[in-house]
Amino acid sequence: MDNAHIGKYRLAFLAGLVLVGTAACSKPSEQSDSSGAESGVGTPAPTPAAATDSYAALAADAGQVEAGKKLFSNCAVCHSVDPATPSPAGPQLIAVVGRKIGGAAGFPYSQALANADGTWTPEKLDAFLKDPMSAYPGTSMAFGGLAKETDRKAMIAYLASIPAK
Secondary structure (H helix, E strand, C coil): CHHHHHHHHHHHHHHHHHHHHHHHHHCCCCEECCCCCCCCHHHHHHHHHHHHHHHHHHHHHHHHHHHHHHHHHCCCCCCCCCCCCCCCCCCCCCCCCCCCCCCCCCCCCCHHHCCCCEECCHHHHHHHHHHHHHCCCCCCCCCCCCCHHHHHHHHHHHHHHCCCC
């Protein structure tokens, strides 16, 4: 097989990854919890210090970490949390909590994330995971967001539990 055919197969494979990733990580409809209330509706936003403390507690909660790990399996289409496994399409997410936004070495970020100030705090990750396009307009991440606050907290708990290696 010549290089032109190999290139076409690679392009088709990458296009397939984007489609699968978009489907796997598409934004679910807002669902009600067991009380009948929509998640996050009418709930006052915690203060930044309280929010950070609550995320630290979540990262220490094995149940939250496990729930986040299960959710992350959809994200593994594009991202890796294993230093021995390259990320197929997105940046590595090892030790992402506290890392500079757009700061994974060698990843070609969109201008929206490459030029973003600050680090990935739990609060910034929450906003990004809820609606990436609104949090950082111009991002090239093909992800519709996680509508449920409980899912976002579990995902952040899992990501916070992954240390730098």
